[in-house]
Amino acid sequence: MNGMSMTASDELLSVRAAELYYEDVKTQDEIGSLLGITRWKVGRLLAQARELGIIRIEIVHPRARRLPLERELRERFGLNDAVVVPVPPEISTLQLRVAEAAADYLQALRPVPKTLGVSWGRTLDDVGASLPEGWARGVDVVQINGGVSLNRRASTAATTAVTIARRGGGHATLLPSPAILERRETRLAIEADRTVAGVLDLAASASVYLYSAGVASASSVLVESGYLSPDDVAELVRKGAVGDVVGRYIDANGNIVDPGLDERTVGLGLDQLRSATTSIAVIAGEAKHHVARAVASSSLCTVLVTDEETALAVLEEGRQ
């Protein structure tokens, strides 16, 4: 008889034992007397009830994490760390919850980074907003992807880096360049310019990167910002894109899908993210399940901050 199975009467006994133990708070000895079995058998029944999921223990709190999923992500993808938060009852607060978790992680990060490279986007905005004043003492922040927008998003891109730097008692260095240029030559020229070159050098020297990923759809901030049209993105999806990381579109294996577009994109390269000591990816929500997995499985990050359902989706794809 397989140890994982139990007879129907044992199963009902384990339900009763679990009720008496957790709801009536009786000792295993007392339960044994009530049910007519030994306290050792009670212990075994409780252990099996936990294994079979008859006993469900959940940590219910806005700041709760899901440690078993974190461990599984670390082990499956070789991550240095993972932070997984439960999905809140109010789904609209999911991004904020994950941003808060990322902010918590950043504050606790040791050693404290001297220079922090950050991307821009809605998620990073939320992370910045979630960091308290004085979260660090003297952390400089540098932008790692082009952020001067063709419309109003520019002020937000700058705001993210500035907020994180100011609250961390450091300086912000912005990347004064569009995210994507129309011609490769223009990109080469602007990256050669002393002002931009200096920022890119600083970005490359950061020991910690903090970024999110974009969805491969018309709702991407790159479309909203005017760098790409919805048709552009549809073509990228056709080529296998699942999302973008610091403005660079990747497929499910973490590879660039359109080298020509990549050549016109300003900012830190994916190789540099991959070779970083610490790169923290903050990626949550159903729309980002595919790109989350691409990032985790292709060494684009050493730390993944996400929500429980995204974690399960990422791990599930691995099982198939």
Place this chain on the structure above:
Amino acid sequence: MNGMSMTASDELLSVRAAELYYEDVKTQDEIGSLLGITRWKVGRLLAQARELGIIRIEIVHPRARRLPLERELRERFGLNDAVVVPVPPEISTLQLRVAEAAADYLQALRPVPKTLGVSWGRTLDDVGASLPEGWARGVDVVQINGGVSLNRRASTAATTAVTIARRGGGHATLLPSPAILERRETRLAIEADRTVAGVLDLAASASVYLYSAGVASASSVLVESGYLSPDDVAELVRKGAVGDVVGRYIDANGNIVDPGLDERTVGLGLDQLRSATTSIAVIAGEAKHHVARAVASSSLCTVLVTDEETALAVLEEGRQ
């Protein structure tokens, strides 16, 4: 400082401690080392996390019960016993789950009844169907409310008592009478008849009764069976009826709402239910919250078998 409150940092500490204890299965000593506090403080944080509901422990199984709600029902209403089952994910199986729980209770009942009085209706049908062959050895069953229907329901009414008796190794005694008669005189005459009088005497002598309650609406089996019209029931509701017990309509306080109708109703009286040694009411579902409370609070039963949400509703009304 009130012992029930904790500082924000203590609250976060208790979340972390709970995660490490229940998810990573670390000892309180290990957790103390990890968090930089003593194992005694870890213990206090865990205790407070349980008290505040940060730690939620649930027994998830078709046969699970809710012991704290059972205790609260017993204490609030002076019941000898209460059985509360969780609401299943598939709400359509609620009645069946509650019926199974009632069947479990009946099988475990000690002393085993010599004669069991039963009502008829959909819920009692389910209880009968949930009892296994040989659930008892020699329990006679007697019908306690009129059951010969003016339409096809009659076969079902008889079936309930017959099934319970046969599976319990005993005899079924049916009440060969309509549930409600058109005239009081006719009711008196039929109850005086030797055949019916004998059954009513037997019903009165039963030591255990098992019954459900009907809703005060057009979906009542008494309407379906043709004894009452929807207008009749609407009038009863206007008079304060919240439901019926063995065909007798009661208000929120457990009192008969229409004495005239009651005089024409055949079967065990409410006074006899109240004076019974053991009367088991099986009442579940949102439509029956009000009549469940009326039954529990007016000594119409000594045992209530119900679902978690009905239990909460019954207890909630008491708090208002």
Place this chain on the structure above:
DNA sequence: CGGCTTGCTGCTCATATGAGCAGATCATCC
């Protein structure tokens, strides 16, 4: 500023539970 009250902490000792083991039981195979 001192005294008093309330609340928190770390500790000792008792209690509860788990790990590992030896023996019993059960099922399968020949």
Place this chain on the structure above:
DNA sequence: GGATGATCTGCTCATATGAGCAGCAAGCCG
């Protein structure tokens, strides 16, 4: 029917945790 292997059980001893207490700390009031 007997032998063998797998599984289960109750137990001993070690470990984990809780109850209650003494002392410390914090807050409040005169």
